[in-house]
Amino acid sequence: MLNPAGPELSGGVRGYLNHQENKTLLRFITCGSVDDGKSTLIGRLLYDTKLIFEDQLAALESDSRKHGTAGEVIDFALLVDGLEAEREQGITIDVAYRFFATQKRKFIVADTPGHEEYTSNMATGASTAELAVVLVDARKGVLEQTRRHSHIVSLLGIRHIVLAVNKIDLMDHDQSVFDAIVEEYRAFAKPLGFDDIHAIPLSARFGDNVSIRSTAMPWYDGPTLIEHLESVVLPDSAVELPFRFPVQLVVRPHLDFRGFAGQIASGKVAVGDQVVVANSGQMGSVKSIVTADGLLDAAREGQAVTLVLDDEVDISRGSMLSHPDARPLVSDQFQAHVIWFDKKTLMPGRSYILRTETMSTPASVTKLKHKIDVNSLTLEAATHLDRNEIGVCNISTQMPVAFDAYRDNRATGNFTMIDRMTNATVGAGMIDHALRRADNVHLQSIDVTREARGALKHQKPAVLWFTGLSGSGKSTIANLVEKQLHALGHHTMTLDGDNVRHGLNRDLGFTEADRVENIRRVAEVARLMSDAGLIVLVSFISPFRSERLMAREMMASGEFLEIFVDTPIEECARRDPKGLYKKAMAGNLANFTGISSPYEAPEQPDIHLKTVEQNAEALAMSVVEWMTRNSVGGI
Incomplete structure (x- = not known):
């Protein structure tokens, strides 16, 4: 039995462990087009670095016969493509992370999907990488997805590229093929600002120039892929950046303890350091740094800790702590580059949830300045962003x-965009800079409140x-409701779709973006009118649930009524008071709701009016009665 303090451990296991701990770690991704x-x-x-056990190798040989695409040769892709769907389709769908090590360095590699449909997964894999291995099939050359992935890794802050021209064996190890691909890629990538593009001809299937130099390509005298990965200079560690601590949880197990838990995004902090709450400017000093293993005198980027301050400072989940002399914006x-993932297009004006390290807030794109052609990198005018x-x-x-700014700190300069109806991640963004206009525009405090204005009118503000x-009877019923409210002595205003398009919105068409x-715009006007103490009746098709939800959230709690005027499209077409359905069905009216553009019916409206069962007068009366029963508008 070995003595734990003896020389065997000092020079053996202990020396080995120390050597492993002191190796640098490189995170990189592989990306490029399908196949x-x-x-x-x-x-x-993994095979060349001896990280495959005998039983794994035997299973791999069996799987290669069943799922492989390399004939009698072992299909090494099956080591990573673990999903059955991936094996059956021969593509990578999810991001697969693998660890391996050499004598000089440790590595974590992310195998990212090449198919355009899974671009979001590719961006996820690239978000923490320091280097990208961009693969190009020597038979196909630089493809659109090669360019798209290169652009994305550039946006995500990766500055080191390995251009791996793979399957060179299928082109007879021809140097001219390699040189042409390298020249084309370098010309394309020049505007992307990479610090280093190192090109290597290789055959992953047979291992040529992966870890062993190929004798079939005497014209290539550069390093193998492994040699290059071992020697590439790593970017500066995030620990050298200013201290950033997004608060994930306020820990209050009892009255005598109040701590703020989270993971240090960048920089370092020590007991006694002063910190500031970014949003409020409140200051405090670090009294202690608590971890699951005990107290620390100092902590650095990547560590999960709980900070206890010596002062009572107003801090909640989503707050960010920093050093006072190096604060975030x-x-x-702000302006940001956005990668759009969803099948439904990104629409300026539509409300999404923007999620940062720890906080979420409703947000919208106020202006789409341009989109970027991934092939030419030219800027193009756009009204929306399609998938990818x-x-x-x-x-x-x-x-x-x-x-x-993302270029300054990847951890605190990124965000995701979430669809408010499905909770799906629909986009990812990298912040460029704050907008100067935000520094020049501030809310003005006004003493007369909306409640005071409503009280003067002996009512409460509300938005119906x-x-x-189209043709369901919205305007007719809204008009009758207003007449009844007016007769009861209430102050009202109706905003009707057709009327507003003659003035405020006369510049808008009927595309989804418009x-x-x-x-x-109408929701903003309705909010201002409700602030004036009015009962506002809004009669618009408003076909999309996301915009109706946005309108609801603009108003004060309990003051928004969604009233669904439910008329079957067959009945609306039969009525056709303006002749619009006839035009739409004949193909003479584009983007018509219910025919060539969707209508998303309310799932849980506050009031559901079925017009085929009652006449307009009775339905209008039912709305006023509902308001009376529920004390809406002070009726």
């Missing part, structure tokens, strides 16, 4: 957000939002 050989390359790296308006497109946007958030298909902006 360029990303998974095969990673499988080869705080703004509710990249654009530069101005974004407005409901609450001020603490952040850094009538939605339904419909979103139409409702955004």
Whole structure:
């Protein structure tokens, strides 16, 4: 039995462990187009670095016969493509992370999907990487997805590129093929600002120039892939950046303890350091640093800790702590590059949830400045972003957000965008800078409140939002409701879709983007009118649930009524009071709701009016009675 303090451990196991702990760690991704050989390359790296056990190798040989695409040769891609769907389709769907090590360095590699449909997964894998291995099939050359992935890794702050020209064996190890691909890629990537592009011809299937130099390519005298990965100079550690601590949880197990838990995003902190709350400017000093293993005198980037301050400071989940002399930006308006993932297009004016390290807030794109052609990198005018497109946007958030420019701090300069109806991640963004206008525009305090204005009119502000298909009877019922409220002595105003389009919204058409902006403007006007103490009746088709939800959240709690005027489309078409259905069905009216543009019916309206069962007068009376029963509008 070995003596734990003896020389055997000092020079053996202990020396080995110390050597492993002191190795640097490189995180990198493999990316590129479908079937360029990303998974095969990673499988080869694991095999060559002796990280495959005998039983795994036996299983791999069996799986290669069942799922493989390399004939009698072991299909190393199956080491990484673990999902059955991936094996059956021969593509990578999810991001697969693998660890391996050499004598000089440790590595974590992310195998990211090449298919355009899974671009969001590729961006996820690239978000923590320091280097990208961009694979190109020597038979196909540089493809659109190669360019898209290269652009994304550039946006995500990766500055080191390995251009791996794979399957060179299928082109007879021809140097001219390699040189042409390298020249084309370098010309394309020049504007992307990479610090280093190192090109290597290789065959992942047979291991040529992966870890062993190929004798079939005497014209290549550069390092193997492994040699280059071992020697590449790593970017500066995030520990050298200013201290950033997004608070994930306020810990209050009893009255005598109040701590703020989270993971240090960048920099370092020590007991006694002064810190500031970014949004409020409140100051405090670090009294103690608590971890699951005990107290620390100091902590650094990547550590999960609980900070206890010596002063009572107002801090909640989503707050960000920093050093007073190096604060993040705080703004509710900024410019960002956005990568769009969703099948439904990004629409300026539409409300999404913007999520940072720890906080979430409603947000919208106020201006889509341009989108970027991934092939030519030229800037193009755009009104929306389709799936996998990249654009530069101005974004407005409901609450001020603490952040850094992404180029300065990847951890605090990124965000995701969430669909408010499905809770799906629909986009990712990298913040460029705060908008100067946000520093020049401030809310003015007004002493006379909306409640005071309503009290003067002996009512409470309210917004009655009538939605339904064209011809459903929205305007008719809203008009009758207003007449009844007016007769009862209430102060009202009706905003009707057709009337507003003759003035405020006369510049808008009927595309989806214009419909979103139409409702955004009307909701803003309705909010101002409710602030004046009025009961506002809004009669708009408002076909999309997301915009109706946005309108609801603009108003004070309990003051918004969604009234669904439910009329079957067959009945609306039969009525056709303006002749619109006839035009739409004949193909003479584009983007018509219910025919060539969708209508998303309310799922849980406050009031549901079925017009085929009652006449308009009775339905209007039922609305006023509902308001009376529920004390809406002070009726």
